[in-house]
Amino acid sequence: MSKIAGTLACMAPDVVDQARRLVCDRFPDALGAVLAGSTAAGRATASSDLDIAVLIGDGGETCRETIRFEGRVAELFVHTRAGLVGLFAADVAARRAVLQNMYATGLVLVDTNGEASRARALAEADLREGPPPLEPETVETKRYGLTDALDDLADAGDHIERLSVAGFVLNAAADLLCDYQRAWIGGGKWLPRRLLEADAERGAALLEAHLHLCRSGEPGPMIDAASGILDLVGGPLREGYRRTWHGAIGSVAATTGR
Template sequence: MTTPADGPNHPVGQARRLAAERFPDALSVVLAGSTVAGRATATSDLDLAVLVEDGGATRRETLRFEGRLVELFIHTRAGLDELFAADTASRRGVMQRMYAEGLVLTERDGAGTGLKHRAAAALREGPGALAPATVEDRRYALTDALDDLSDAADPVERLTVAGVVLDVAADLLFDHHRAWKGGGKWLPRRLLQADPDRGAALLDGYRRLCETAAPQPLTAAATDILTLTGGPLREGHARTWPVSHDPSPVPGACTRDDPDAGPA
């Protein structure tokens, strides 16, 4: 027997009570995340996007309400414009997806519904393409990581390099399809949405390497993506950065701790 959505122990009911108690004057409160997607568990947190009047603060806050962890994304209209722009630049579309896929709990003058339509349109449009130079950097990084993977004898090094192969190959595939990317648990979900066949092959190759230490399936899947996006890149790849008097590393420069790093 399932708990009614507005019951005392249902996360949607908890979210409605939190919105009423904590944000009675909000322009809108939208519930997003696993609860709306139907994947919530007893320990899942609540993700709430809260639109407040101009003059308020744009911030993120974590609290606990009725025993459940809550992530609050609080913003003004101007603040949300900045968040949308940042999420578009990062090609993740986090706030856009929260609004587009979320459940409007409260709103004034249709504010939440209007933002849902705006966010859904932005998701359909997709992120912009990576700059050609950035694609070259990704191709070089993946070529280098695949070379390292073939040479890796230490099991810990092999797993570490495999993670780089997964991340960079996924990034190239996301860009090829102009698809929104994801991190953590969202990487495989977004990857399968962007390209069910190549995404599944890449994820399966990574899983098999973790389970059996065999690199061949991951190498084959990543090489397929590399070929799709321009092919391996070694000789001829070059980048310059402006000279800085600051002794700290130049932003964007390749280091061995960077997934885009070149050969040591």
């Protein structure tokens, strides 16, 4: 049994058929189309979205659109060949590789003249290469922000404020750990998934510590877990930090966590 056939066998056929009908209805001349997300992974529920990447001809428009098709919400990632190259480059620069993962792991619905297969090969090449490392100055600024937030976490007496700071610490520490491991980052539900892929041991410790803080209000384990990640990238940074702005000036709050 082929890989695609095996994937189809473990999925609800109506979901796949629905995705194909959508592509045929909205993009009859599509060069390629890929169904990704929970539906492609065989975890679709009645409320799951259809996440579909659609490759169209060069005269079309690259866009993202959310629609409802036959009662189900669908997220459409539509792009020309040139648009796909640009989106791949943007995803690499952002260290997220969202579209690359869609093409690399999704179920091919349309593959005119091998167009979707070529897009998948490009996606897989990006994923093998991994994200670019953060610039040293950026790592320094992130170290400073996380150090400051950990100080706030240790001092916070208000439970609501502690939870808010803990959310910042989780994201900042995850970002630094993924960069240290040259791994892709993610947001929302993809943050823990990418974090565990990057470093199963340290990632799990950080996530468990965050859960413990949310349940008990005790910040100690999270401070320890995040401090361990800080040590990997140079340790805490307070005095001695200096940043000179050139051109557009970013928000001070983005660097301090206050």
